[in-house]
Amino acid sequence: MLKRTCTCGELTRDRLGDEVILNGWVDGRRDHGGLIFIDLRDRYGLTQVVFEPGSPDAADLADPLAAAHSLRNEFVVAVKGVVNARLPGKENPKLKTGAIEVRAVEFEILNASPTPPFEIQGAEANEELRLKYRYLDLRRPALQAVFELRHRLTQLMRNTMSELGFWEVETPILGRSTPEGARDFLVPSRVKSGDFYALPQSPQLYKQVLMVAGFDRYFQIARCFRDEDLRANRQPEFTQLDVEMSFVEHEDVMSTMEILVARLAKEFAGETLALPLPRIDYHDSMERYGNDRPDLRFGMEIRDLADVAAKTDFKVFQAALAEGKRVRGLCAPGGGTRYSRKDLDGLTEFIAGFGAKGLVWLKVEADACTGPTAKFFSPEVQAELRSKFDANVGDLILIVADESHVTSQSLSNLRLRLGLELSLYDPKAFRYCWVVRFPLLAWDAEEKRFAAEHHPFTMPLPEDLHLLDTAPSKVRAQAYDLVVNGEECGGGTIRIHDPAIQSKVFALLGLTPEQAEEKFGFLLSALKNGAPPHGGIALGLDRLVMLYAGLTNIRDCIAFPKTARGADLMTGAPNTVDPKQLRELRVRVVE
Numbered sequence: 001m002l003k004r005t006c007t008c009g010e011l012t013r014d015r016l017g018d019e020v021i022l023n024g025w026v027d028g029r030r031d032h033g034g035l036i037f038i039d040l041r042d043r044y045g046l047t048q049v050v051f052e053p054g055s056p057d058a059a060d061l062a063d064p065l066a067a068a069h070s071l072r073n074e075f076v077v078a079v080k081g082v083v084n085a086r087l088p089g090k091e092n093p094k095l096k097t098g099a100i101e102v103r104a105v106e107f108e109i110l111n112a113s114p115t116p117p118f119e120i121q122g123a124e125a126n127e128e129l130r131l132k133y134r135y136l137d138l139r140r141p142a143l144q145a146v147f148e149l150r151h152r153l154t155q156l157m158r159n160t161m162s163e164l165g166f167w168e169v170e171t172p173i174l175g176r177s178t179p180e181g182a183r184d185f186l187v188p189s190r191v192k193s194g195d196f197y198a199l200p201q202s203p204q205l206y207k208q209v210l211m212v213a214g215f216d217r218y219f220q221i222a223r224c225f226r227d228e229d230l231r232a233n234r235q236p237e238f239t240q241l242d243v244e245m246s247f248v249e250h251e252d253v254m255s256t257m258e259i260l261v262a263r264l265a266k267e268f269a270g271e272t273l274a275l276p277l278p279r280i281d282y283h284d285s286m287e288r289y290g291n292d293r294p295d296l297r298f299g300m301e302i303r304d305l306a307d308v309a310a311k312t313d314f315k316v317f318q319a320a321l322a323e324g325k326r327v328r329g330l331c332a333p334g335g336g337t338r339y340s341r342k343d344l345d346g347l348t349e350f351i352a353g354f355g356a357k358g359l360v361w362l363k364v365e366a367d368a369c370t371g372p373t374a375k376f377f378s379p380e381v382q383a384e385l386r387s388k389f390d391a392n393v394g395d396l397i398l399i400v401a402d403e404s405h406v407t408s409q410s411l412s413n414l415r416l417r418l419g420l421e422l423s424l425y426d427p428k429a430f431r432y433c434w435v436v437r438f439p440l441l442a443w444d445a446e447e448k449r450f451a452a453e454h455h456p457f458t459m460p461l462p463e464d465l466h467l468l469d470t471a472p473s474k475v476r477a478q479a480y481d482l483v484v485n486g487e488e489c490g491g492g493t494i495r496i497h498d499p500a501i502q503s504k505v506f507a508l509l510g511l512t513p514e515q516a517e518e519k520f521g522f523l524l525s526a527l528k529n530g531a532p533p534h535g536g537i538a539l540g541l542d543r544l545v546m547l548y549a550g551l552t553n554i555r556d557c558i559a560f561p562k563t564a565r566g567a568d569l570m571t572g573a574p575n576t577v578d579p580k581q582l583r584e585l586r587v588r589v590v591e
């Protein structure tokens with residue numbers, strides 16, 4: 001075989017006259033009568049190869065044109081040739097190799113290929129087809145660039161954590177289920193028939209045990225498995241940077257992770273982050289942004305309008321306030337000029353999708369506000385409303401009166417939509433923050449019991465500990481989420497290291513001491529055996545790659561992703577297995 005002496009991405013004018021060998025895939029062929037041009041592609045780039053009969057370079061090629069004619073896209077070939085300057089005017093400044101071409105003197109077909117089902121360099125093909133022929137899809141330079149970024153990001157994480165004194169430790173894939181709120185993937189045991197392993201939803205309990213073992217600082221680039229109905233941008237298996245630290249409080253975990261986040265921002269967004277990153281109380285975030293992952297790339301914050309609403313003559317507001325509901329709104333800069341009546345009907349319909357029964361709108365004009373309900377707002381109340389939002393002429397005030405969670409959901413989604421439509425932010429910008437002091441528990445109305453907001457091992461804030469007995473729903477957690485551009489990119493908590501508090505929380509979650517012992521006996525026992533105060537975090541690696549690569553589809557950041565139905569279209573997993581395998585496992589499939 002003609003083994004390569006250089007890659008397809010490196011030849012420049014410095015190498016003029018050199019004889020080289022290239023290996024790669026045929027990216028395209030252009031037939032110019034007497035001349036045939038081939039673009040040869042590998043991971044490093046593209047090089048133009050010329051086959052020209054009669055040229056002195058090609059004297060050794062028996063029938064260069066016939067040979068080149070037989071080449072098709074995606075054939076794997078080896079070419080020996082001489083580096084030549086391209087003719088003036090034929091250079092391609094977009095390519096590193098754009099000033100040269102290689103004049104073929106010898107070549108070999110290393111492998112043939114049928115016509116690909118989609119063009120490798122072409123426009124985006126149908127995703128199912130791309131996933132089925134993932135090996136072709138992954139040849140695309142744009143996708144390869146994502147995986148190069150992913151590689152660099154992973155290395156940066158690894159090196160930074162190691163530098164900060166963390167040990168990389170692997171924890172089992174075949175383990176005992178640890179509750180993270182999702183359904184487990186189960187693996188039947190052959191040896192202990194009837195019993196099952198669970199794939200880890202995260203290494204949560206193992207990393208806590210490592211702290212009890214005195215490892216002090218642990219990290220792992222960990223694969224996590226959650227058998228959930230797949231929502232957009234979720235995968236049944238995903239990768240996270242998993243971290244745990246001993247003798248820390250929540251500020252220590254956040255400030256340590258900020259060192260890494262600042263390095264990521266520098267490397268992948270070219271930005272020097274001002275540390276510490278902003279910390280926003282969960283409660284504030286819900287009030288100002290309507291959700292717990294605020295997009296800080298723009299303002300347009302939500303405001304409580306109960307006091308103003310009470311001064312209007314608008315029955316809808318009066319009734320809502322009387323029923324203990326809330327009146328909240330936001331002010332879209334320039335929205336009054338931008339949106340027509342029809343657009344506003346569209347926005348009303350949009351928030352109906354989040355349960356809101358109506359949208360009150362007021363356009364801020366020079367003399368007064370206009371809109372179908374403007375007449376219910378006296379000039380004084382209008383002035384108050386305008387000053388509440390610092391509104392300017394041309395702005396649009398949008399108000400929702402409803403249950404608190406409905407106002408949050410509808411206004412947060414409206415805010416995001418308007419932010420985008422009104423170009424209120426630079427789509428290339430990155431804004432980071434921590435959301436802190438989450439509630440410890442969430443009331444599960446269906447099951448009529450509390451559920452853990454993060455997971456059952458989360459430590460309450462010290463000042464809220466006494467509320468565990470009297471007002472559990474008011475207890476706030478030592479929990480923190482890292483949010484980037486409105487996406488949750490990570491989250492963690494300080495853990496309970498006191499067995500008495502852990503038992504109390506289990507009880508609130510509806511677990512009897514026997515059930516707690518049965519499920520988490522090993523953790524409770526570890527906690528009783530000299531557990532240090534500890535806490536940790538996990539950052540979503542796939543999600544960070546998606547953000548920094550500027551992508552919106554998480555499948556483009558994972559080499560072999562699954563579809564929304566959990567299928568791998570290339571291998572056909574999940575698939576039926578040999579009945580013999582099932583017999584060995586003593587598993588029967590019930591139709």
Ligand code: ASP
Pocket residue numbers: 180201202203204243491492493536537538
């Ligand atoms: N185990 C948590 C998760 O995977 C992260 C943590 O609390 O460290 O989301």
